[in-house]
Amino acid sequence: MFRKVIFPVDMAHIDKLSRALQVALDLTRHYDAEICFIGVTGTTPSTVAPNPSAYEAKLTAFAAEQGAAHGLRASAKALISHDPSIDTDKTLLAAISDLQGDLVVMQTHTPNALDYIWAGHGDTIAAHSAASVFLIR
Numbered sequence: 001m002f003r004k005v006i007f008p009v010d011m012a013h014i015d016k017l018s019r020a021l022q023v024a025l026d027l028t029r030h031y032d033a034e035i036c037f038i039g040v041t042g043t044t045p046s047t048v049a050p051n052p053s054a055y056e057a058k059l060t061a062f063a064a065e066q067g068a069a070h071g072l073r074a075s076a077k078a079l080i081s082h083d084p085s086i087d088t089d090k091t092l093l094a095a096i097s098d099l100q101g102d103l104v105v106m107q108t109h110t111p112n113a114l115d116y117i118w119a120g121h122g123d124t125i126a127a128h129s130a131a132s133v134f135l136i137r
Contacts, residue, residue: 002031006101006131008092008121009039011048011058017107020136024105025070027134034073036099037063040091042084052080089124101131108135 007024009017028035041048041055049055056078067074079095081087096104108122126133 002027002033002103002132004099004101004103005031005033005035006096006099006104007035007037008104008106008125009037009059009062010107011039011041011055011062012046014062020105020107021066023134023136025066025072027103027105028072029070033103034075035063035066036101037066037074037076038079038092038095038099039076040079040081040084040088042081052078089121089128092121092125093128096125096129096131104129104131104133106133106135108137 005024005028007021024035027033037059039055039059041052043052045051046055049058056076059078060076063074063076066072077095077099079091081091084091104125106122106125122133122135126135
């Protein structure tokens with residue numbers, strides 16, 4: 001049913017993605033699909049990496065580690081944005097389409113009052129992606 005599972009990764013909060021990661025890995029295994037880990041980074045130094053190349057290396061290593069640990073076909077795609085604070089949703093949506101992902105699994109937060117003003121990344125991806133989207137709290 002699904003050929004490519006897309007898993008957006010916030011490398012700064014990788015420790016908070018365990019539930020969604022487990023679901024993504026389980027679905028990937030169940031459908032004998034490929035999983036692609038995508039992450040958005042800026043062009044300036046961050047707490048995760050000093051530059052986009054180092055970020056890409058970390059994301060690629062994470063994907064390889066997950067693929068090897070779970071016996072899955074895994075890949076990574078680092079997405080560069082000039083301003084991730086405003087471009088993340090648009091950048092993720094373009095990558096999901098470009099990579100031909102047919103299922104997106106992503107971690108989301110518990111809704112709060114600000115979500116009525118600014119939608120979370122998961123809300124926006126679910127509303128605008130042609131792929132199926134599975135949001136995990």
